[in-house]
Every structure is written in structure tokens, then in C-alpha cells.
Amino acid sequence: MEPVEINAGEYYLRQLRADERLDDRPALIEAFADEEHSRYIVNYNVRNLAEAGHYVWQRTVQWRHDERCSWAIAEPTTGALLGEVGLKELDLDGGRAEVALWVHPAARGRGISVVAVSSAVRFGFGALELREVVYRHHPENSASAAVAKRCGFTQIGLSEDANQPGQQLVTWVQT
Structure with missing residues (x-):
């Protein structure tokens, strides 16, 4: 599928870019260097332009x-x-996906997460015809718990983190 852009009201959801008109790479490096960010996002290294x-x-x-x-x-x-923001672990045949989210440290505390997650989930249910969207986060991440709740997810319990065996994640679902 081709990337889709979404007008999310106060914000605009677009494809990540690194071209002559718009280059997201410096902001990515800044975000991934943040201690709070790297505490919860452990799957990626983004330390330089490459x-x-x-x-x-x-x-x-x-x-x-x-x-x-x-x-x-x-x-x-x-x-x-x-x-x-994203829908990862996308299973179009099974009608399922999981929310992925992070906010640049300079932009935190502005309500960006709720707007972005709500828009991505609406796209998933509407355009992709998903039947279930899951939201998982580290148990100590109270900001993510607040986002899940404000976006209408229902907490269903704990599940194991596939990327960090032995680590439990709080799991929410929306159908």
C-alpha cells in the first residue's frame, strides 16, 4: 500500500521524509537520544544521519x-x-494491528499523542477495516496509560514483550 496522509486537525500525519524539501533525520536523532525515549523504545538505534x-x-x-x-x-x-504514530504488526487478513507511538521531547505535554493515536486508529478501522487494535506499554509509562484511556482503549492485563523476554507490558484493546 502507498503511504496515506491524514489531516488530524491541529497536526498533520505524513510519511517520514529525508529529502531536499523536508528532512526528519535531525529530529529523529534528537528524539532517540532522549533518555526517556530510549527507556521505552528499545528496538531501534538512531544515533546519526545514516x-x-x-x-x-x-x-x-x-x-x-x-x-x-x-x-x-x-x-x-x-x-x-x-x-x-503507527499501526505495527499489521495483519490485514486477520484484521488486527498494534499502536506504535513516540513524541519528540520538545513536543511532549501538548496532547499530540491523543490526537495522533485517535487518527491512526480511525484510519485502521475505517480504511483498513481492522477489527481490533492493541496498545501496549511499559507498566511504568503512565503517560502511555493515559493516552490509551483517553483514546477509548480497554485495559485487558499484562502480556510478555516479544522484544524483551521476561518484560511485561500493559495491554489495552479497542474493537
Whole structure:
């Protein structure tokens, strides 16, 4: 599938970019260098322009192969990267996906997450005809718990983190 852009009201959801008109790589490096960010996002290393470029490329490939829908959460007038939201573990045949989310440290506390997650979930249920969207987060991540609750997810318990054996994640679901 081709990337889809979403007008999310106060924010704009678009594909991550690294081109002559818009380059998200510096903001990606800043976000991934943040201690709070790296505490919860452990699957990726984005320490330099090359790794950031690979990250952008990887998201493009995942769209193309129907593996993940991923959007840069952008400021609508400048296009500045404020974070990323996505539907990962995308199973179009089974009608399921999992929310992925992070917000740049300079943009936290502005309600960006709720707007972005709500928009991505609406896209999943409407355009992709998903029947279930899961939201998982580290038990100590109270900000993610608040986002899940404000976006209408129902907490169903704990599940094991596939990326960190032995680590439990709080699991929420929306159908």
C-alpha cells in the first residue's frame, strides 16, 4: 500500500521524509537520544544521519509491504517532526494491528499523542477495516496509560514483550 496522509486537525500525519524539501533525520536523532525515549523504545538505534536515513527508508518499505502504517506527526505549517504514530504488526487478513507511538521531547505535554493515536486508529478501522487494535506499554509509562484511556482503549492485563523476554507490558484493546 502507498503511504496515506491524514489531516488530524491541529497536526498533520505524513510519511517520514529525508529529502531536499523536508528532512526528519535531525529530529529523529534528537528524539532517540532522549533518555526517556530510549527507556521505552528499545528496538531501534538512531544515533546519526545514516541510521536516521535507514529508519526513514525502513518505514517506507514497511508501508509498501503492508507490514506497518507509520506517520510522522507534523506541525501543519512548517512540517516539523513532532513524533511518530503507527499501526505495527499489521495483519490485514486477520484484521488486527498494534499502536506504535513516540513524541519528540520538545513536543511532549501538548496532547499530540491523543490526537495522533485517535487518527491512526480511525484510519485502521475505517480504511483498513481492522477489527481490533492493541496498545501496549511499559507498566511504568503512565503517560502511555493515559493516552490509551483517553483514546477509548480497554485495559485487558499484562502480556510478555516479544522484544524483551521476561518484560511485561500493559495491554489495552479497542474493537
